[in-house]
Amino acid sequence: MNIIIPTSLVIISIVYSLIGSTYKSDVHSDPLGAGLYTVFLGILLFILSLILLIKSYAGRKNIISKSTREILFDKNSFKISIFLILYAISIKYIGFIICTVSFFCVFLHLFKIKPKIYILYSTLVSVTLYIIFVFLLNTPLSDGLILPDTSIYRYYMPWN
Amino acid sequence: MDLFNNLILGLSVALEIQNIIFIILGVLWGIVAGAVPGLTAAAGIALVLPFTFYMESVSAMVFLAGIWTGGMYGGSITAILMNTPGSIANIATLLDGYPLHKKGESGKALSIALVYSSFAGILTTFLLILLAEPLANYALKFGPAEKFALTLFGLSAVSSIAGGGNLIKGLISCSLGLMISTIGSDFFTGEERFTGGKDVLLDGFNIIAILVGLFAFPEILKQVANFNYSKNISIKFNYQFASFKEIVICIKSGLIGSFIGMIVGIMPGAGGSIASLIGWSEAKRWSKNKDDFGKGTLEGVAASESANNADIQGALVPTLALGIPGSVSATLMLSALILHGLRPGPLLFTQRPDVVYGLFGGLFLSNIFLLIIGFFIIKSAIKIINTNPPFLLSTILIIIVTGVFKINHEIFDIIVALIFGFLGIIMNKYKFSTAALSLGIVLGQLFEISFRQALTISSGDPLIFINRPISLFLIVLSVITLSYPIIFKKKK
Numbered sequence: 001m002n003i004i005i006p007t008s009l010v011i012i013s014i015v016y017s018l019i020g021s022t023y024k025s026d027v028h029s030d031p032l033g034a035g036l037y038t039v040f041l042g043i044l045l046f047i048l049s050l051i052l053l054i055k056s057y058a059g060r061k062n063i064i065s066k067s068t069r070e071i072l073f074d075k076n077s078f079k080i081s082i083f084l085i086l087y088a089i090s091i092k093y094i095g096f097i098i099c100t101v102s103f104f105c106v107f108l109h110l111f112k113i114k115p116k117i118y119i120l121y122s123t124l125v126s127v128t129l130y131i132i133f134v135f136l137l138n139t140p141l142s143d144g145l146i147l148p149d150t151s152i153y154r155y156y157m158p159w160n
Numbered sequence: 161m162d163l164f165n166n167l168i169l170g171l172s173v174a175l176e177i178q179n180i181i182f183i184i185l186g187v188l189w190g191i192v193a194g195a196v197p198g199l200t201a202a203a204g205i206a207l208v209l210p211f212t213f214y215m216e217s218v219s220a221m222v223f224l225a226g227i228w229t230g231g232m233y234g235g236s237i238t239a240i241l242m243n244t245p246g247s248i249a250n251i252a253t254l255l256d257g258y259p260l261h262k263k264g265e266s267g268k269a270l271s272i273a274l275v276y277s278s279f280a281g282i283l284t285t286f287l288l289i290l291l292a293e294p295l296a297n298y299a300l301k302f303g304p305a306e307k308f309a310l311t312l313f314g315l316s317a318v319s320s321i322a323g324g325g326n327l328i329k330g331l332i333s334c335s336l337g338l339m340i341s342t343i344g345s346d347f348f349t350g351e352e353r354f355t356g357g358k359d360v361l362l363d364g365f366n367i368i369a370i371l372v373g374l375f376a377f378p379e380i381l382k383q384v385a386n387f388n389y390s391k392n393i394s395i396k397f398n399y400q401f402a403s404f405k406e407i408v409i410c411i412k413s414g415l416i417g418s419f420i421g422m423i424v425g426i427m428p429g430a431g432g433s434i435a436s437l438i439g440w441s442e443a444k445r446w447s448k449n450k451d452d453f454g455k456g457t458l459e460g461v462a463a464s465e466s467a468n469n470a471d472i473q474g475a476l477v478p479t480l481a482l483g484i485p486g487s488v489s490a491t492l493m494l495s496a497l498i499l500h501g502l503r504p505g506p507l508l509f510t511q512r513p514d515v516v517y518g519l520f521g522g523l524f525l526s527n528i529f530l531l532i533i534g535f536f537i538i539k540s541a542i543k544i545i546n547t548n549p550p551f552l553l554s555t556i557l558i559i560i561v562t563g564v565f566k567i568n569h570e571i572f573d574i575i576v577a578l579i580f581g582f583l584g585i586i587m588n589k590y591k592f593s594t595a596a597l598s599l600g601i602v603l604g605q606l607f608e609i610s611f612r613q614a615l616t617i618s619s620g621d622p623l624i625f626i627n628r629p630i631s632l633f634l635i636v637l638s639v640i641t642l643s644y645p646i647i648f649k650k651k652k
Contacts, residue, residue, distance in 0.1 A: 005590060009332060016339055016354075023351055032612050034346035034353055041342065045335045052328050077381045080557075081582070088561065088574035096562075104554050111550035125555055133562060140569070141562065 003056050009049035017042030076110050083107070096141040100126040166289050170521025173514050174222055182219045183522055186226020187529045191537055193227065194234020196552070199379055200247035201231020202488040206375040207556065209492060210368050210563035217500040217515050222522025224496055225472075228489050229281055229526040232432065232469045233534060236273040240266055240461070249432025249471065252440035252464035259456030271401040272410060272458045273465040274534040280418040280466035281527030284473035287422055289520050295481035296506040304613035305624050309634035311607045314484035316638040317427065319596045326591060327646065333593040337600015338607060340365065347605070348612060360572050367495050369564050369577040370601060374594045375488065376560055377581025380553055382588075401535075402458060410462035413443035417466030424467070425474015425486060432468040432487065439467025473523065480504050480516060483606065488595045491602055498602070 020038030032040075083106050091099045104122030109115070133141050173179065193204025204227050212220035235250035240257030253273060260269040302310065315338075319330035343354045344364035355361040417439035424435040443463030444453040453460045475486035476493070483504035485491040494504065502508055502515060509516050564577045587594050618624035625631050 005586075019354060020342075023346070023353055024349060030348050030612055030616050032615055034349050034351045037608055037612065038339075038342050038353065041335060041339050045332065045339065048328055048332045048335060052332065055328070077385045080384055081381065081578070084557070084561065085575070085578060088565075088571055088578065091565070091574075092571055100558055103558065107554040107557070108550055113550060121551065125558070129558065129562065133566070141565075 003053060006049055006053035006056055010046060010053060013042050013046035013049055017046065079110060080107060092142050095143050097126050097130055100129065166293075166517050166520070167286075167524070169513060170289070170517035170519070171524065172521070173218055173518030174521030174525050176218075178216075179219050179222050179518070179522065180525070182215070182223035183226040183525050184529055184533065186223040187230035187526055187533055188537065190227035190230020190232075191234040191237075191530075191534065192230075194231035194247060194250075195237045196383075199383075200375075201228050201235065201249070202247070202492060203375050203379045204231045205489055205492045206372050207560055208563070209371060209496060210560075210567050212496055213368065213499055213567055217497075217502060217512070218518040218522075220496055220500060221493070221515060221519040222526070224493055225519055225522045226526040226529070228472050228493070229277075229469065229523065229530055230533075231489075232472060233274060233277040233465070233530055235468075236277070236461075236465055237270065237538065240269045240273065247432070249436055249468040250464070251433050252436040252467070253461055255440065255454050255464070256457050256460030257464075259454075260458070260461070263456050265400075265456070267400040268402040268406065268458060269461050270538055271535070272407065272461045274531060274538075275402070275407055276410065276414040276417070276462040276466040277469040278527045278531040278534070279414055280421060280470040281472065281530070282524060283415075283418050284422045284470040285520060285524045285527070288473040288476055288523070289517075291426075291477050292481045292516075292520075293509050295477060296504075296509050299482050300506045301630065303628070304610040304617060305628050305631040306634065307606065307610035308614055309625060309631040309638070310482055310484060311603050311610060313634045313638045313641065314478070314482075315596070315599060315603060315607070316641045318486075318599050319593065320641050320644065327642065329590075329592045330596050331642075333587065333596035334600040337597040337602075338604045339600075340370075340597075341601050341604020342608065347609065360570065365576050365601075366564075366567060366570075366573045367602065368499065368567055369573040370580045371492060371495060371598060372560055372564055373577035373580030374584040374598055375492075376556075377577065378584040378588055378594075380557055380560075381581070381585060383549060383553055406458055410459050413447065413459040413463040414466040416443045416446060417463040418470040421467035421470025422474040425471035426477050427474075427486060432471040435471040435474075436464040436468040439470075440464045469527075476519075476523075480508065480519075481506075483603075485599065485602070488598065491595070491598050495602055 017039050020035055020042050023035035023038060024033050083103060087099055087103045101122045104125060105118055108118035108121065113121075130141060174183065189208065190201060190204055193199045193207070194201050205224050208223070208227065212223060215223065231247070232249060235245055235247040236253045236257065239245040239250040239254040240261050243254050243258040243261075245251050245254055257269045257273065260266060315334050319334040320327055341364065343361055345351070345355075345362050346353055352362065417436075420439040420442055421432075421435040424438060425432075440453070440460055440463045443459060444450050447453065447459055449457060449459065471487070472489070475490040479485045479490045479494050481504070483494065485494045497504060497508075497515075500515075502512060560577075561574055564573050565571070567573060583597075584594050586592075587597065614624050615622070625635060
């Protein structure tokens with residue numbers, strides 16, 4: 001019987017209550033203060049998680065039945081999630097266009113789309129999105145360190 | 161007379177050119193989002209939520225209303241043609257819709273679904289206008305104790321129903337939401353809580369990033385995981401509409417579905433799926449042809465689709481009047497209101513009638529546009545379903561990520577969205593309730609403020625919640641709501 005999630009919840013509730021108890025209570029005639037309310041929530045979660053833990057440990061109900069590895073992803077979802085994180089981190093430094101083209105290429109490659117098609121699609125959609133966001137919606141997206149700053153061009157757009 | 165005046169005010173706002181464009185775009189996107197299996201109307205709203213931040217309040221609300229309306233209908237397309245409801249709210253539609261498709265009457269089923277979705281939407285918009293303002297005015301009597309009790313009722317109702325039948329999991333999800341809402345500066349003392357000294361957390365997590373993560377990412381990653389390389393979806397159907405006589409025959413079922421959908425929608429936590437199932441079964445009970453239900457009757461499709469569309473207007477009654485959303489989509493609508501600096505309740509009706517009645521007018525127009533657009537878009541929507549999913553999914557993912565980034569220009573928001581996306585996947589997998597979690601986050605601040613204000617007024621005496629009749633009534637109602645699943649389970 002997998003008890004990882006109820007156990008994690010119990011730990012979270014304890015940590016939350018402990019941190020919560022360090023905040024001030026009973027200030028300015030506020031009887032709960034910033035601290036007591038959080039402790040109250042932590043205790044509530046602790047009780048609920050404990051019930052869930054006991055239930056799953058006692059096997060009354062097959063609350064968690066599958067292995068944690070099975071939980072989240074098949075191979076592709078996992079790879080895409082990892083790449084999304086990398087995408088989010090690198091967009092500021094490498095820039096929107098290069099990052100987005102790379103993301104599309106990896107995504108479509110995973111689904112066995114032909115390279116010619118995905119390179120064309122990635123470039124087209126990334127550039128289109130960039131133009132829509134930056135020039136039409138006037139939303140600066142990261143240019144990164146490789147491409148030149150486009151803010152000067154944005155300034156001269158007739159609608160800006 | 162008030163109804164008429166309010167409708168005129170709403171329509172005059174909604175008929176402004178930019179609002180009409182947003183309604184049409186919303187309905188179109190809603191139909192597509194609803195039609196793609198796995199992408200629900202709620203996910204459709206979550207996907208565009210970041211972009212509404214930059215719109216005018218009225219335009220944002222009518223845009224989202226259009227998506228919700230279109231999304232409810234869009235889900236019926238796959239329910240009828242593929243035996244897979246676009247969203248859980250269309251679950252009852254496939255009971256009769258798919259048998260009709262197999263009989264070669266898919267065009268009739270789709271057109272009845274469209275006509276009665278629109279019919280129910282228009283009819284219940286009038287009821288929404290009638291009910292919302294009086295309820296909001298009644299809420300003027302509410303002090304902190306009543307507000308706390310009301311929020312408690314909303315949270316307990318959603319937790320008891322949304323936890324996949326498991327009350328403990330529903331309550332855990334809700335508690336987690338309340339805990340997440342405490343991150344940031346305390347609004348009474350200004351003390352930082354759970355920020356780890358990070359300035360970026362002073363205002364708490366970005367609510368849009370959380371909602372996008374919880375409702376959009378898991379759906380997309382699920383699609384990725386379920387992608388079948390060998391299976392090419394190819395839907396063909398008979399495009400013959402229902403005749404006028406056939407439409408008229410279904411009117412009784414449509415009316416039953418509309419009223420049930422409205423009533424179920426008003427109850428927090430019930431949602432479109434319950435509305436459509438009850439609407440369908442009640443229409444069956446009152447029909448002369450009850451034996452045909454489940455075997456492919458147009459009346460069944462009319463009942464189910466009118467119920468789930470009427471659920472929208474029902475859910476908006478407590479959302480706008482009291483600030484208590486009844487479903488995930490309503491929670492997203494509430495979040496959009498809050499993002500625009502608007503607080504639901506009586507003051508919203510007096511201070512920003514343009515937003516409230518503009519939204520009502522937008523709902524009215526959305527349903528009319530749904531009827532017009534629906535007939536033309538069915539074929540295109542099916543083409544989009546047939547599109548190679550990786551292209552659609554990758555583009556949607558990039559648009560979401562860019563949308564989240566666009567709010568504060570913070571990479572941190574994307575990371576938050578991703579973290580909540582993973583949390584959403586785990587919660588869905590283990591049948592915890594993302595609806596209860598999101599409601600806890602959205603209502604958390606109101607819950608804490610009213611709780612602490614009430615105790616401050618009473619100098620720490622908790623009897624304040626019991627001494628006031630409305631508060632007592634709502635607390636008793638919350639206890640009943642929470643104990644009902646346990647009693648029901650034991651009886652079963």
